[in-house]
Amino acid sequence: MQDVIAFIDSNRKRFVDDLVEWVRIPSVSSDPSHAADVKRNAAHLAAHLRALGAGRVEVWPTAGHPAVFAEWLVDPTKPTLLVYGHHDVQPVDPLAEWVTPPFEPCIRAGRLWGRGVVDDKGQVYVHAKAIEAFGKTAGKLPINLKMIVEGEEEVGSVNLDALMRDHRKDLAADFVCVSDTAMFGRGIPSLCVGLRGLAYVEVFVDGPALDLHSGSFGGGVQNPINALARMIAALHGDDGRITVPGFYDKVRALTEVERKEIAALPFDEVEWLRMAGAPAVVGEKGYSTLERIWARPTLDICGITGGFQGEGAKTIIPARASAKLSCRLVPDQEPDEIVRLLQEYLAAIAPPGVRVRVENLHGGRPYLAPTDHPVFEIAKRAFSKAFGKPTIFMREGGSIPFVRTIADATGKPCLLMGFGQPDENAHAPNEWLDLENYHLGIKSAAYLYDEIGRMA
Amino acid sequence: MQDVIAFIDSNRKRFVDDLVEWVRIPSVSSDPSHAADVKRNAAHLAAHLRALGAGRVEVWPTAGHPAVFAEWLVDPTKPTLLVYGHHDVQPVDPLAEWVTPPFEPCIRAGRLWGRGVVDDKGQVYVHAKAIEAFGKTAGKLPINLKMIVEGEEEVGSVNLDALMRDHRKDLAADFVCVSDTAMFGRGIPSLCVGLRGLAYVEVFVDGPALDLHSGSFGGGVQNPINALARMIAALHGDDGRITVPGFYDKVRALTEVERKEIAALPFDEVEWLRMAGAPAVVGEKGYSTLERIWARPTLDICGITGGFQGEGAKTIIPARASAKLSCRLVPDQEPDEIVRLLQEYLAAIAPPGVRVRVENLHGGRPYLAPTDHPVFEIAKRAFSKAFGKPTIFMREGGSIPFVRTIADATGKPCLLMGFGQPDENAHAPNEWLDLENYHLGIKSAAYLYDEIGRMA
Numbered sequence: 001m002q003d004v005i006a007f008i009d010s011n012r013k014r015f016v017d018d019l020v021e022w023v024r025i026p027s028v029s030s031d032p033s034h035a036a037d038v039k040r041n042a043a044h045l046a047a048h049l050r051a052l053g054a055g056r057v058e059v060w061p062t063a064g065h066p067a068v069f070a071e072w073l074v075d076p077t078k079p080t081l082l083v084y085g086h087h088d089v090q091p092v093d094p095l096a097e098w099v100t101p102p103f104e105p106c107i108r109a110g111r112l113w114g115r116g117v118v119d120d121k122g123q124v125y126v127h128a129k130a131i132e133a134f135g136k137t138a139g140k141l142p143i144n145l146k147m148i149v150e151g152e153e154e155v156g157s158v159n160l161d162a163l164m165r166d167h168r169k170d171l172a173a174d175f176v177c178v179s180d181t182a183m184f185g186r187g188i189p190s191l192c193v194g195l196r197g198l199a200y201v202e203v204f205v206d207g208p209a210l211d212l213h214s215g216s217f218g219g220g221v222q223n224p225i226n227a228l229a230r231m232i233a234a235l236h237g238d239d240g241r242i243t244v245p246g247f248y249d250k251v252r253a254l255t256e257v258e259r260k261e262i263a264a265l266p267f268d269e270v271e272w273l274r275m276a277g278a279p280a281v282v283g284e285k286g287y288s289t290l291e292r293i294w295a296r297p298t299l300d301i302c303g304i305t306g307g308f309q310g311e312g313a314k315t316i317i318p319a320r321a322s323a324k325l326s327c328r329l330v331p332d333q334e335p336d337e338i339v340r341l342l343q344e345y346l347a348a349i350a351p352p353g354v355r356v357r358v359e360n361l362h363g364g365r366p367y368l369a370p371t372d373h374p375v376f377e378i379a380k381r382a383f384s385k386a387f388g389k390p391t392i393f394m395r396e397g398g399s400i401p402f403v404r405t406i407a408d409a410t411g412k413p414c415l416l417m418g419f420g421q422p423d424e425n426a427h428a429p430n431e432w433l434d435l436e437n438y439h440l441g442i443k444s445a446a447y448l449y450d451e452i453g454r455m456a
Numbered sequence: 457m458q459d460v461i462a463f464i465d466s467n468r469k470r471f472v473d474d475l476v477e478w479v480r481i482p483s484v485s486s487d488p489s490h491a492a493d494v495k496r497n498a499a500h501l502a503a504h505l506r507a508l509g510a511g512r513v514e515v516w517p518t519a520g521h522p523a524v525f526a527e528w529l530v531d532p533t534k535p536t537l538l539v540y541g542h543h544d545v546q547p548v549d550p551l552a553e554w555v556t557p558p559f560e561p562c563i564r565a566g567r568l569w570g571r572g573v574v575d576d577k578g579q580v581y582v583h584a585k586a587i588e589a590f591g592k593t594a595g596k597l598p599i600n601l602k603m604i605v606e607g608e609e610e611v612g613s614v615n616l617d618a619l620m621r622d623h624r625k626d627l628a629a630d631f632v633c634v635s636d637t638a639m640f641g642r643g644i645p646s647l648c649v650g651l652r653g654l655a656y657v658e659v660f661v662d663g664p665a666l667d668l669h670s671g672s673f674g675g676g677v678q679n680p681i682n683a684l685a686r687m688i689a690a691l692h693g694d695d696g697r698i699t700v701p702g703f704y705d706k707v708r709a710l711t712e713v714e715r716k717e718i719a720a721l722p723f724d725e726v727e728w729l730r731m732a733g734a735p736a737v738v739g740e741k742g743y744s745t746l747e748r749i750w751a752r753p754t755l756d757i758c759g760i761t762g763g764f765q766g767e768g769a770k771t772i773i774p775a776r777a778s779a780k781l782s783c784r785l786v787p788d789q790e791p792d793e794i795v796r797l798l799q800e801y802l803a804a805i806a807p808p809g810v811r812v813r814v815e816n817l818h819g820g821r822p823y824l825a826p827t828d829h830p831v832f833e834i835a836k837r838a839f840s841k842a843f844g845k846p847t848i849f850m851r852e853g854g855s856i857p858f859v860r861t862i863a864d865a866t867g868k869p870c871l872l873m874g875f876g877q878p879d880e881n882a883h884a885p886n887e888w889l890d891l892e893n894y895h896l897g898i899k900s901a902a903y904l905y906d907e908i909g910r911m912a
């Protein structure tokens with residue numbers, strides 16, 4: 001391991017250069033005009049993994065964007081680890097808020113800035129570079145390793161179920177490692193043991209056939225924006241709870257033990273607020289901030305549009321308005337059921353004079369890890385070796401549909417070993433990657449492979 | 457008058473061609489990028505009025521867009537009529553909904569289609585062509601006529617007060633005729649005796665410093681779109697009344713006589729709804745639809761924006777949201793006071809975790825005409841001669857700040873003689889002008905000049 005670690009130390013700068021090259025490709029999966037870029041992005045990764053000595057590298061087409069598969073099979077008596085990541089990235093708008101262009105990565109203050117540097121290209125390369133370190137020193141990996149890097153994580157992993165079904169044998173493994181999460185805080189190695197799910201819909205409210213003069217018609221007909229605002233407002237009570245009937249029926253309540261563990265974490269609410277740039281913590285009454293973002297469901301409007309949005313004043317009653325509405329879900333809520341409840345409730349509270357339609361955009365199921373399995377202790381140890389600190393269990397408010405998909409499909413423990421930080425603007429302008437975390441992340445992955453290799 | 461009417465009949469087609477030429481100029485006053493077009497538009501009109509024999513034509517600059525002034529002084533013993541119109545037009549978006557381009561006017565089914573054809577270029581040309589008819593037949597007008605055509609009506613006539621102050625003598629007249637309203641229905645000559653005012657603000661709601669990942673932060677901080685929706689919803693009660701404290705304090709209640717007059721009009725609510733393309737009439741309880749749109753104040757959101765609006769799903773808590781909010785006002789509400797009440801109330805109901813700012817965009821005062829003055833009977837007679845039907849009194853839900861400005865400044869009666877129709881999409885895509893109304897409007901203006909000329 002000494003050689004492996006020394007190699008990682010001496011190639012620190014070049015490992016960043018390799019990542020920069022990949023980040024230049026704008027693999028925005030939600031925008032059809034970037035489909036060719038996502039494809040090119042997959043090809044770039046495949047070529048890179050091939051150069052790292054993978055015995056087999058394939059680009060798997062899907063109904064949407066392609067996934068990349070690679071495997072290094074060294075010894076059938078050794079355990080097999082399946083590493084998951086994704087090569088697609090979030091949209092970049094509002095583009096004007098980026099200090100430097102999202103696809104021209106650059107380094108400032110020990111950070112690499114660009115879209116996808118941490119979510120998730122940097123974390124995919126943490127593994128790629130750990131693999132490279134073994135290849136260039138020991139000559140081979142201490143375990144069998146497979147890698148699946150999908151191209152649709154940011155649009156709900158819509159074709160991943162089918163990929164897993166079609167490639168069940170290719171993806172067979174003893175353990176799974178997902179690197180797409182953030183650490184609890186700077187320098188605190190953290191294994192994520194819970195993820196929220198997601199139900200994402202778009203609500204369309206149609207009123208008049210066309211924009212009307214607000215003088216000639218104002219007071220006579222329903223205004224779709226006012227109607228939509230009324231409906232959105234009705235989705236929360238004054239206590240911050242969601243009012244959709246049945247919404248909380250399947251929510252697994254936090255145990256007293258879980259609440260104590262969460263309360264014991266070194267959570268600095270003031271610093272967290274500063275990071276969000278928000279003036280106050282706000283949410284469901286009766287729960288701490290960490291409890292709310294990790295273990296309680298939410299309902300947020302991610303976007304709203306309607307009527308005149310140009311400069312100045314235009315006096316109209318708009319023909320229509322719409323909102324993108326997302327719910328974060330917790331065990332044991334099911335996205336399809338939540339969408340159905342939302343559809344029923346929104347139809348029930350629609351005011352007269354408008355037509356309401358709710359479209360299901362995408363969803364993902366929540367996850368809780370089986371933390372009593374021994375691989376969790378092994379992973380804690382590997383992580384702590386690299387960072388020199390004890391590893392904690394945490395949860396994450398975000399969603400990675402793949403985790404639940406593979407957990408259900410394989411019944412194998414899933415390690416969520418993330419190297420991001422919570423303030424790295426993963427879905428916002430000016431996404432960045434802490435280069436020290438990137439470096440220590442590569443070492444953590446190397447230690448993990450080494451520790452798992454000794455399990456056999 | 458026989459020659460004048462015959463000239464109007466025989467030049468029917470060419471009068472349309474002249475209007476088409478003017479409509480081609482995209483004089484959108486609310487969009488700074490069209491400032492040069494508005495200027496060119498004023499120059500085009502000035503040249504046209506000069507060609508019609510005006511003794512004096514001037515383009516009056518303002519701090520914003522220029523106004524055009526023209527006068528035909530024929531006899532100091534005759535009454536002087538001041539005609540008001542505007543040469544600026546509404547924005548065109550959503551552009552995609554126009555069947556033919558807004559600034560390439562064309563004729564289909566007896567209608568002229570294009571931005572500004574009826575609001576207000578067509579109505580300005582009704583007077584220009586009546587003036588031309590007298591000039592080419594009788595050789596001169598039967599009255600002294602002045603024309604003021606401003607370039608900022610669609611942005612609240614912001615510099616009109618100053619123009620009126622600076623040109624008090626130039627604009628002196630015995631009567632004022634404003635042609636910028638619609639008739640009660642097809643073929644029903646109508647004098648408008650009441651206008652609503654306007655208070656237009658933009659509400660800005662700021663939350664986090666930047667867009668946040670809705671998984672990592674959802675449930676922990678206030679969402680500015682949800683907050684804005686909640687505030688908008690709180691502005692109306694279930695009875696459709698506006699909840700802003702003090703909002704109705706200055707509202708002049710309808711008298712029983714006024715309510716009876718309104719109820720007696722041939723208002724076809726089903727047809728009106730069809731015209732709006734709306735599924736139901738909706739509004740303040742206790743008032744008929746005509747009462748609500750003519751004599752009751754309103755609060756409508758004209759536009760809203762926030763968060764992600766692209767294709768697909770982006771999981772964010774947006775940094776900010778904003779809405780354009782307009783109130784139509786009735787006597788004796790004052791725009792400045794209403795804006796102040798809105799600012800106070802919106803600040804009071806802002807939920808925790810966001811900062812709220814309300815910007816005053818523009819306003820205008822409501823108007824009620826002194827219908828007992830004899831010029832109203834004269835105008836009714838002139839109008840009926842052209843259309844062959846009795847002329848009715850009506851109100852209009854829209855706002856023309858100039859009317860109140862000149863009424864207050866001069867103390868003279870203001871005739872609101874409009875030739876539009878309520879379904880001509882004045883502020884929407886596919887604006888059109890009924891060419892029969894245009895033709896009969898020109899005759900109505902000619903009869904009006906003739907009747908006023910005999911008053912002397």
